[in-house]
Each structure stands twice: as C-alpha cells, then as structure tokens.
Amino acid sequence: MEANVNVRDFEAAAKAVLDPVHFDYFASGAQDELTVRANEAAFRRLALVPRILRGHKPPRLGRTVLGSQASMPIMIAPTAFHRLAHPDGERASVRAAAEAGVIMIAAMLATVAIEDMADEARKVAEEPVLWFQLYLQPDLGFTEAIVRRAEAAGCTALVVTVDSPALGRNERGDRNDFHDLPPGIRCENLRESGGSVRGVVLSPEISWRHLDWLRGITRLPIVLKGVLHPADAELAQRRGIDAIIVSNHGGRQLDGTPPAVDRLRVIADVVGGELPLLVDGGIRRGTDVVKTLALGATAAAIGRPVLWGLAAGGEDGVARVLDLLRIELLNALTLCGCDSVESVPRDLVIQGAM
Ligand SMILES: Cc1cc2nc3c(=O)[nH]c(=O)nc-3n(C[C@H](O)[C@H](O)[C@H](O)COP(=O)(O)O)c2cc1C
Numbered sequence: 001m002e003a004n005v006n007v008r009d010f011e012a013a014a015k016a017v018l019d020p021v022h023f024d025y026f027a028s029g030a031q032d033e034l035t036v037r038a039n040e041a042a043f044r045r046l047a048l049v050p051r052i053l054r055g056h057k058p059p060r061l062g063r064t065v066l067g068s069q070a071s072m073p074i075m076i077a078p079t080a081f082h083r084l085a086h087p088d089g090e091r092a093s094v095r096a097a098a099e100a101g102v103i104m105i106a107a108m109l110a111t112v113a114i115e116d117m118a119d120e121a122r123k124v125a126e127e128p129v130l131w132f133q134l135y136l137q138p139d140l141g142f143t144e145a146i147v148r149r150a151e152a153a154g155c156t157a158l159v160v161t162v163d164s165p166a167l168g169r170n171e172r173g174d175r176n177d178f179h180d181l182p183p184g185i186r187c188e189n190l191r192e193s194g195g196s197v198r199g200v201v202l203s204p205e206i207s208w209r210h211l212d213w214l215r216g217i218t219r220l221p222i223v224l225k226g227v228l229h230p231a232d233a234e235l236a237q238r239r240g241i242d243a244i245i246v247s248n249h250g251g252r253q254l255d256g257t258p259p260a261v262d263r264l265r266v267i268a269d270v271v272g273g274e275l276p277l278l279v280d281g282g283i284r285r286g287t288d289v290v291k292t293l294a295l296g297a298t299a300a301a302i303g304r305p306v307l308w309g310l311a312a313g314g315e316d317g318v319a320r321v322l323d324l325l326r327i328e329l330l331n332a333l334t335l336c337g338c339d340s341v342e343s344v345p346r347d348l349v350i351q352g353a354m
C-alpha cells in the first residue's frame, strides 16, 4: 500500500485483489457506460486559473454542511455492499470517515447495520457525522421503520435517492450473472424483511407526494440525491428540501446523462446560495474538488475511491484515500491563491480542454 501515491493507484490495487465479478460491480455503469466515462472526462475539460501573490496563510479546509462541521469539503457518497470489498465492510469505511472528520452517507443497502456503523464511528470520534441514504419504498410502513432506525442511530440527515425510478441496465452485471450477494453477506438494514437486495423496490410511482409525506414524519433535514435539471432543483427548494446532490449516480442509472459537474452552475444559478449544493461523480483529485467549489458546490462526494481504498487496505486504505485527497486539496487551494474553501471564486475555473 505504501506505493499508492494517488487515488488511481488504489483503483489498480483494488483490481488486483478483488474478485473480478465484484470489481465489475463497483466499476460498472449502465449500458455503454458513456456517463461513467463522461464524469471523469468533464474534469479534464475544466481548467483552473490561479491568482498570484495573495499573501495568504495556508488555506483552511473545514466546512459546515447542514449544520455539521466537516474537516474538509469532501464527503463519502452512499455505495452499497462494502463487505464485497473487504470483510470489515462499512465498519472499516465509517471508522476511517469518523477519524478523518469526514461526513459519510451510509447506504440503505449497506452490509453492516446502521446502528453498528454509528457505534463503530463513535469509537473513534466524539461527534461523527453520519447521514442515511434512503430508497423510498412504496410500502410506507417499511420506509417509516427504516427512517426511525436511522434517527435512533443518530443520523443527522436523510438522503433520498431520486434518480432511481427503476434500476439502470447493468450489462457487466448481467454478463457476470451478478444479481445477489454471496452467502454470509446481506443487507443488514433490511434484515427484518430477510436482508435480500431483491426485496428493494425501485418504483416509478414514487413522487413529490412521497417527499411531502417524508417531510411530515421526520424532523431530519432531507437531501435529494440525483438532481440534474434546474427546474427540479427549484421544485425541491419550494418543497422545503434542505440540500441537493447534483449527481447521475456515478453513471449507473440513465446512461447518456451529462457529467454532474457540468450541471452545477445552472443549478447554482437557480438555487443561488440558498440551498447547500453537493455533487458527486468522477472526483479523483484535489483539483477536481476545487473545480466543483468554484462552480458553486458546498462539498463534493466520492463513491468508487472509497471502495478502492477499502478493497486495497480496509480501514487504513480508506483513511489513506481520504488523506491523499486532503493533501491534494490543500495543495491545490494553495496553488490557486485561495485561503479557504469559502473563498474559491467563480472565475477560478474556465472551460479549456487538456
Ligand atoms: C458500487 C456502487 C454502489 C452504489 N450504491 C448506491 C446506493 O446504494 N445508493 C445511492 O444513492 N447511490 C449509490 N451509488 C452512487 C454513489 O452514491 C455516487 O453517486 C457515485 O458513486 C459517485 O460517482 P464516483 O463513484 O465516480 O465517485 C453507488 C455507486 C457505486 C459505484
């Protein structure tokens, strides 16, 4: 692991140790994977224009998101099935996150129960920040029960994934015949209903009315994950949603969606500073994070890099991935002439192919 000097190195290390079927599950996207590739390519088309001779102290990386203090504007996006990457699964990732002061969004489809994740996080940090990702289920009784579990475990926000009225068509998964978890691994947040991922319903009938219902049963802030259209961002704002994650689900849902980072500015222009805007998809470098900040993001989230770190080295691997990104972000902000994540100016980023 010593030889891993950037996030990409962890991807290679993960590939070397993982069952190819599981590596494919993590790496893959929908259909032609156009959007998977586009997410990363978008950052290559954005250029940074640094300012000089600013005479600043080293930049401060801390940021408050929805009232929670984070050590840096990098969060952990919800990803399912961490125990496919490492036997410790989400226990390892949540410990690394808590230790680093990073906000982690626990997936509803985690292979460690939310209560156990919260306990694990509190072993290493006094006030770890855990949010809970939810697929709204047509069975509202089931949905309410899982919301109550997340609340009782101490989660401080609900992240409702809204880009999944159906599951994307994953052809690598089909070729590998990967449709279920191996024996001994199950979705621990679904254990009341058997723990099988097959019990999860992704329904096109989920609508704003379900969000209104959710708003009525919980006081937790509600974050919508998977917004790409500014009109939806505006609707979310009017419905009292507390934050938005601009995301195309890492290219795993509708193939052919634009890179999430390319939607930031149009969405920032309609919700204009009033709602925290988060973004994920293709973030692999500290400079990528700086680009999202300049385009209006409050913070950026990483999905696959966490799984790579986890596969390569368990808790230490995730910790190292977070540390590398922190070092890169600090370096990038310094080189840009910024003294904090709050003071990244819009004109730091321009379109410019590289
Ligand atoms: C293996 C894997 C599983 C995922 N599972 C979920 C999930 O259960 N719920 C969800 O909202 N998003 C899920 N996502 C999407 C991530 O939250 C995030 O949007 C995406 O991974 C960001 O892109 P990146 O992997 O390029 O960083 C998953 C992504 C991957 C790669």
Ligand SMILES: O=C(O)C(=O)c1ccccc1
Pocket: 080, 109, 167, 197, 200, 249, 252
């Ligand atoms: O793999 C995913 O991205 C994901 O979100 C998901 C959704 C339903 C079942 C399994 C995984």
